Amino acid sequence: MAEKDLAGLTASQMAEQIASGAASSEDVTAACLDRIDGIESQVHAFACYDREAALQQARDADAWRRSGKPTGPLHGVPVAVKDIIDTADYPTECGTAAMSGRRPREDATVVAKLRAAGAVIVGKTVTTEMAYFTPGKTRNPRDLERTPGGSSSGTAAAVAAGMVPLAIGSQTNGSIIRPASFCGVYAMKPSHGLVSRAGVLPLSRSLDHLGPFARSVDDLALALDAIAGYDPNDPDTRPLSSCNFLKTAQEDFGLKPRLAFVKTPVWDKADADTREAFEELAEHLGDACFTYDLPAHYAEAWPAQRAVMAAEMAHNLGRIADKGGDKVSKRFHDLMAEGRKVTATQYLDAVAAARVMRGAIEDLFQQEATAIITPSAPGIAPKGHGSTGDPMFNTLWSLLGLPAITMPLLSGEGGLPIGVQLVGAPGDDARLLRTANAVVRMLTD
C-alpha cells in the first residue's frame, strides 16, 4: 500500500494493519508525517511536532511487537494531542506567549494512557489562547479561507486533513463539537468525569472535558477504550467498572433508535440552511425521530454556563493572565474581570440550576429517547480567521456534562460540512456510540 494511502486509513484500520504485520508503525507514522510535511504550511494544525522523535516511537513500537510482547489497542498508531495537554517529550504552551517555552516534566494522564495503549504521539495541535476564543494560526482544511473552529482548532484540522487518524481535544463550552463540525470529522465530548483531566490546563473543573477526534464512530470508541477511566488525580472521575466501548459501539440489534429532535432555545440562531437540513433530516428519519421541546427554564443554561466558566477560569487562570500582562489578549483579560465579578451565590445558583436541568433530562432518556439529535453548530464554518465561530449549540450539553458526538453527515453551501450532534444520557457513553453507528447506517445506507 502506498504511504499516501496508509495516512488515509482510520485508526482502527491502522491498528489492524500493524497488528497483522501488513504495515509497520514506522510505515504508517512516516505516511502521516509526509502528509503533515506536505500541507502543514497551509493548514498550520501543529504547535509542534518532531519527525525523528515520532519515528523513533514508531520503531520502538515495531520492535516491541516483533519481540512478541502483548500490544495495546492503539499499538503503533499515530495520535496528536491538543497543546493544553502536558507531554514529557514536547513543549506545552497552551496557545499563549505567556507560557512560551513551557516544558512539563510529566505526561498528562490521558497521554500516559494513550502511550500505554501503544499510541505514537506525533505532536501537539494548535489551541486558541488558553483554550478560550482568541484564534491560533490554524486554517480549515476544507476551505483555507475559513476558521477551523476552536478551541481545539489544530486537533480538528489535523484529523480533517489526514495528518493523523486520531487526536485529542478539549471542550469547556463548544471546543470539541464545533471545530469537528466545521472541519467535517467525527468527534466526541464524553460524559463529564469519564476522561481524566490531570495534567491538562484547567479552565473549569465543572465544565472541562477531554475527547477524541477521528474519522469514524468506531475510532471514537477505540480511543475511549484507551483513555477513559478512574484517576485519583482528577476528583471528578469515578471508580466504575470499565466497559468495552468499541464492542458496544459495534453491536447492532436491528432496533431503530428513538431520537428526540431538540431544537433548544438557540434554534433561531442557526442559519437557514442548517435549520432546513435538520427539518429534512428529521423527516427522513421518520418514526425513529420525534420533536421534543425543552422546558422553558433550560434557557437559563447559557447564562449559567457563562457564570460558571468565567468564575472558574478566573480562579484557575487569573494569576497567569495578570502575570502575562500584554502577552495575554484583551478578550482574555476581560473574561478574567468578568469572572472576578461573579458572586459565590450566583456561581452556586448556576451549579444548582445545572443539576436540576440534568436531573430532568435524565427522565427523557429513561422514558422516551435513545439520544437527542440537534445541530453541532449554527452552520458551516464561517469565513475569516478573526473568530472561531459560536459554541451556542454546545453550551447546554457542556454545562450538563452529557456525552455528545458530532458526525459529518450533512453539508451546506459549497458542500462544506454541517455536523449532526447526538447527545446521550449521562454516563451512557457506550450506548451513545452504538446509537451513533445506527444513525450513520440509517443516513448512509
Next chain:
Amino acid sequence: MAEKDLAGLTASQMAEQIASGAASSEDVTAACLDRIDGIESQVHAFACYDREAALQQARDADAWRRSGKPTGPLHGVPVAVKDIIDTADYPTECGTAAMSGRRPREDATVVAKLRAAGAVIVGKTVTTEMAYFTPGKTRNPRDLERTPGGSSSGTAAAVAAGMVPLAIGSQTNGSIIRPASFCGVYAMKPSHGLVSRAGVLPLSRSLDHLGPFARSVDDLALALDAIAGYDPNDPDTRPLSSCNFLKTAQEDFGLKPRLAFVKTPVWDKADADTREAFEELAEHLGDACFTYDLPAHYAEAWPAQRAVMAAEMAHNLGRIADKGGDKVSKRFHDLMAEGRKVTATQYLDAVAAARVMRGAIEDLFQQEATAIITPSAPGIAPKGHGSTGDPMFNTLWSLLGLPAITMPLLSGEGGLPIGVQLVGAPGDDARLLRTANAVVRMLTD
C-alpha cells in the same frame, strides 16, 4: 433491672438486653421516656417527642422480635435526632419560627437507615436557629447555668442527661464536637461524605456532616454501622464497600497509637486550664504522643471555612431568611449578607486551599501519626445561655472533612468536662474509632 437503670445503659447494652430478651424495647423506651419526663422541664433537650408514638414503635419492635424475624443492630433502641433532620412522624422546624409547623412527608436517609437498623425514634432534639449560632432553649445538664454548646444543643444534652443512649447531630463548623465536649459525652463527626445528608436542612454541601452522640466509643461505631453508606441522593457519598465499624473499633492489637499533639493556630485561645490539661495529657501519654506543628498556611483554614460556609449558607438559606423577615435573627440575616458578598473566586480559592491542606495532612497520617490529638473546645462550657461557645477548635477539621471524635476524658473547673478530640485520616473512620478505644484504655486503665 429497674427502669431508671435501663435508661443508664449504653446503646450496645440496650441492644444486647433486647436481643437476648432480658429487657423489652418497651421497657427501655419507657425508662428513657420516664427520664425525659422527669428532667425535660429543666434541660429542654427536645423540640418535640411523643411518648405514645415512641412506645408504639417499641411495642412493634418487640412484636417483630417475638415473631422471629431478623433484627438490626439497633433493634428496639431509643434514638433521638436533631430537629434539622426530616422525620415523617414528627415536625421538623429547624429551630426557627420561619419553619414553624413544617411537617416533612418523608424520613431523611439517616432516619430511614436508623429505622432499618431497628431504632425507636423518640423525638427531635433542639437545634440552634437553622443550626447556626442563635441558641435554643436547651440547658447544659452538667450545670444548668451553662450553655450545652451548639448547634446540636439538644442532641448533646439528651445523651448527657441519660434521656437517650444515642442521638444524631450535625456539624458545619463545630456543632457536634463542641456541644459533646461541653456536655461530657462521646460524639463523632465522620469523614465528609460518609453519612448521607439527604433530607437534612442543607447549610453547606462542602461542610455539612451528620454524626452520632453516645456514651461510649463502641456506641459511636454501632451507630455508624447503621447510618454510613452510599446514597444517590447525596452527591458527596461514595459507592464504597461497607466496613464493620464496631468490629474494627473493638480490635486490640496491643500496639500503642502514635498521636500527633497538634496545637493549631488557635491554641492560645484555649483557656489556661485546658492548655495545662493537654500538656499533662501529652506527658502522660509518653512516647505514644509527639508534638506536631502545622505549617503556617493552615491559619488560612479559618477564613476559608468562613467564606465557604457564608457563601453556601447564603445560597441554600438566603431565600428562607428573606421570606422569614423578623422571624429570623439579625445574626442570621447578617450571615446571609456576608455570604452574598463573597465572590466566586474567593469561594473557589477557599475550596482549593482546603484541598491543598487536606492533601498535605494525609502525608502526616501516612508517615507518622495514627491520629491527631487536640482539644475539642477552648475550655469547659461557658456560663450563660446567650452564646453556644466558640467552634474554633473544630473549624479546621470541618473544612478538611476529616473524621473527628470527642471523648470526655478531662475535666476543668468544678469537675466540668473538657473533651479530648482525636482527628483521623480522611475515610479512615474505622481506624479512628479503634484508636479512640486505645486512648480510652491508656487514660483510664
